[in-house]
Amino acid sequence: MANQLLAGKKGIIFGALNSKSIAWKVAEKAVAEGAQIVLTNAPIAVRMGEIQELSTKLNAPVIAADATSVEDLENLFSEAQKMLGGKIDFVLHSIGMSPNVRKERSYDDLNYDFLSKTLDISAISFHKMLQVAKKQDAIAQGGSVVALTYIAAQRTFVGYSDMADAKALLESITRSFGCIYGQEKGVRINTISQSPTMTTAGSGVGGFNLFFDVAEKMSPLGNADADDCADYCVVMFSDYTRKVTMQNLYNDGGFSNTGMSLDAMNQYMKSFEK
Ligand SMILES: NC(=O)c1ccc[n+]([C@@H]2O[C@H](COP(=O)([O-])OP(=O)(O)OC[C@H]3O[C@@H](n4cnc5c(N)ncnc54)[C@H](O)[C@@H]3O)[C@@H](O)[C@H]2O)c1
Numbered sequence: 001m002a003n004q005l006l007a008g009k010k011g012i013i014f015g016a017l018n019s020k021s022i023a024w025k026v027a028e029k030a031v032a033e034g035a036q037i038v039l040t041n042a043p044i045a046v047r048m049g050e051i052q053e054l055s056t057k058l059n060a061p062v063i064a065a066d067a068t069s070v071e072d073l074e075n076l077f078s079e080a081q082k083m084l085g086g087k088i089d090f091v092l093h094s095i096g097m098s099p100n101v102r103k104e105r106s107y108d109d110l111n112y113d114f115l116s117k118t119l120d121i122s123a124i125s126f127h128k129m130l131q132v133a134k135k136q137d138a139i140a141q142g143g144s145v146v147a148l149t150y151i152a153a154q155r156t157f158v159g160y161s162d163m164a165d166a167k168a169l170l171e172s173i174t175r176s177f178g179c180i181y182g183q184e185k186g187v188r189i190n191t192i193s194q195s196p197t198m199t200t201a202g203s204g205v206g207g208f209n210l211f212f213d214v215a216e217k218m219s220p221l222g223n224a225d226a227d228d229c230a231d232y233c234v235v236m237f238s239d240y241t242r243k244v245t246m247q248n249l250y251n252d253g254g255f256s257n258t259g260m261s262l263d264a265m266n267q268y269m270k271s272f273e274k
Contacts, residue, residue, distance in 0.1 A: 005234055006033040013038070014092060015094030030090075038079075039051055067125035087138060089144070098117075099111070100161050123167070142187075143186075144190075147174060149170055150194065151193050157211065174248070188236075196211045216263075219254050
């Protein structure tokens with residue numbers, strides 16, 4: 001049910017690849033809440049993915065940009081302001097990729113060229129987009145920027161490999177840039193730490209189905225899905241969170257504060273009974 005929480009606001013959504021993408025749901029909800037948006041993704045994803053379908057559905061233009069390219073980001077922010085007719089009120093960074101994870105390199109056997117790519121795509125791209133936006137003064141006073149992260153930044157999860165380091169860096173950039181951008185321009189920057197979610201990036205992590213199932217059992221409210229995440233993003237983009245910045249916000253059904261849940265205990269008991 002839409003409440004026009006984003007009426008009159010202009011946003012840029014990074015990372016909608018297909019209808020499973022978290023960014024896809026965020027784009028749909030932002031528009032339903034009254035926002036006007038520009039969609040963006042890497043050139044190859046724009047060519048191969050389903051973003052044109054979303055663009056037509058939401059009447060939202062697409063501007064291709066490799067989030068690791070400062071030049072592409074400069075073009076994106078200046079073109080988006082022209083297309084939307086003014087400064088940007090909200091930005092979603094929903095980007096993650098690790099060649100080490102894709103090629104199943106374990107954490108004690110990383111390829112360092114791959115590691116550089118992981119960090120550049122999944123974390124430093126966030127710094128690049130913030131720096132470009134700030135230099136262009138592209139984000140309006142009181143604007144809101146959200147990046148998506150995972151609890152592997154705080155605790156170790158087998159198989160998440162160098163993406164854990166990327167998420168730790170992403171959350172650090174959120175605090176460091178949030179301090180400067182908040183002070184100078186009143187722009188808020190936060191991360192939302194999302195439950196395991198069935199998407200292309202998510203299911204690329206080895207043993208993802210187990211990750212998903214364990215988290216489901218260890219979360220008193222169950223896993224948050226992509227729709228839940230989109231709802232949280234809308235609230236963070238809205239004027240109802242004007243003083244929230246530099247935070248890592250868990251959207252995980254309570255997983256992050258649970259030591260042992262009843263469901264997990266019951267599952268464990270079953271293995272004893274055998
Ligand atoms: N799925 C999960 O379990 C889960 C859990 C917590 C956090 N997250 C995070 O949510 C975000 C979105 O992932 P998703 O699960 O929706 O998967 P997804 O595969 O749908 O989205 C990842 C996106 O990153 C884009 N991307 C990759 N390289 C890029 C580049 N160089 N420039 C621009 N875009 C690029 C891809 O094209 C894709 O659209 C990621 O940051 C991911 O780490 C996902």
